[in-house]
Amino acid sequence: MQNLTIGIDVGGTKIAGGIVTAKGRLLKSWVVPTKAHDGVKTSFLQVRRLIERLIAEAGGKHNLVGIGLCAPGTLDPKTGFVINAPNLPGWEHLKLAHELERIFSLPARVENDANAAGLAEVLFGAAVGHRNVFYVTVSTGIGTGIIIDRRIYHGSRGVAGEGGHVSIDYKSPYRCGCGTLGCIEALASGPAMVRRARVRLVQEYTTPSLLRTMSHGQMKLISPEMISEAARKGDAIAKSILDETGFYLGVWLGGMITLLDPSAVVMGGGVARIGKPLFSKIREAIRHYTLNPAMAAKIPILPAKLQENVGVYGAASLFLPAGETAERPL
């Protein structure tokens, strides 16, 4: 018996799986592209095969404490149900934990991916030493996790912590996928940045912009990375798109800080990797949109540390004894 845990992170584009020790060390990990559009039978079979490989790699079930799985969407940690997962066609009303337990005869737990990632960052990543953390991941969507006293805050029905769908502009022209106007996800996610950049390029058709040359020349669609690169090279439109993104995130985080008073904010996801030019704008906007600017200024806004394996760590963390932590910060 080695007290190992399997962590599985099922995303719309990739499925990552790994074996994590009780001290939070990642022994082995694999990533496979998700065949999401082939439906739930196929994608669930992928998860099953991956778990089988990981069990073999762990030297058998007797070395394992359980299987943790996280995915983007509404997952109920109490019942082990996947209520829905918009990027994973067919993953809805699925007794997932129960099914995994039946197949593998091992305890199984499920969790929303941002919640799991937030927990992982507190236990092993950027926020080691902090107890109350607001975790944000900005990429295709904006996911958040509220960590209170080093545990995931689930609310009364397990669906708390969906901060990406809090509106900062109720009459915004930007409608979120969820239906609401002005959700931070609709304003500051990767696709939202690209959409704003495209509008700007049309509106300011007489202003030269690297974004035009880069996307036409390379026959590529505009991406958040492209915007970031163009901004670095001094492109005015790209720079203002980045500044706006930082402003929106700061307005929103200002409210979250006023409400939740975390001791740290951790930001992960592709858009957050833009780094300093974005973070400095975020910090500036927070000051103007929070109740106690002086107190808020002392809250560190930390870049996430665990990167592509954050979901695997997070899913595995669901089996860590409460209060347990990494043998050393990673």
Add this chain to the structure above:
Amino acid sequence: MQNLTIGIDVGGTKIAGGIVTAKGRLLKSWVVPTKAHDGVKTSFLQVRRLIERLIAEAGGKHNLVGIGLCAPGTLDPKTGFVINAPNLPGWEHLKLAHELERIFSLPARVENDANAAGLAEVLFGAAVGHRNVFYVTVSTGIGTGIIIDRRIYHGSRGVAGEGGHVSIDYKSPYRCGCGTLGCIEALASGPAMVRRARVRLVQEYTTPSLLRTMSHGQMKLISPEMISEAARKGDAIAKSILDETGFYLGVWLGGMITLLDPSAVVMGGGVARIGKPLFSKIREAIRHYTLNPAMAAKIPILPAKLQENVGVYGAASLFLPAGETAERPL
């Protein structure tokens, strides 16, 4: 020894004090108008005299467990400090709990008034039976309290739960007293309703409105109560002011529900007493501004129950053993 607690609620206009049993029964209460503008020496002396009267009424200190005090503003429950209380001139950087303990040789605790009121509603009021509650009081300002597992959520530095200063419209023309644009307090508090009504009366100067006759005829300034009364009598402008207020509160609560997933929302304060016409608008708006409208629709929006003594109950609750509750819902 009778296990009684003194609860003191210091507001900008009145100071309420009472004696509460361990089972949550209010034995005796008094209210005095706050001499706030005479400064902290005078208003603190009022508090001191009130406590002296209550100790006598309780039959002496040996019958008392402690003194709980709540006030609007930033109070740190851990250190017992009043950091600031905007409506109480001079109440800042005050070692209040320490001072009360020194004077009365009894344990003392302090708390933000909305937090205390939220706790009281969960323990003795509208939300008995609920564990995770979002409490809102809408009057001169908008105060909120986050109750998790029947305890006040304080965040990392004791200043969490200031939901009234979360913006729902970052480019709003309405600036909050705190400096931020579009805080719900700047849009939906009593004074905000009055301000919007005044603007509307000017803009729509050709539309007849009861608000004009009522305020001119009675030589009174427009008040939220007047707006509510005029709306009840069918006045179009007053009705639309109420509808807007409900809409703003619903947009904001939609976000709070998405983030916190409470099992109930409790609404107190003068504006909330407008009742049904406001609450139905709130419920309608929540549906359009929350991630899971079907789940949100199941969360009851409850009118507060404890009314004018809520602060006294709340302050006294600070000494209740965790998990203790009223002998019966009041």
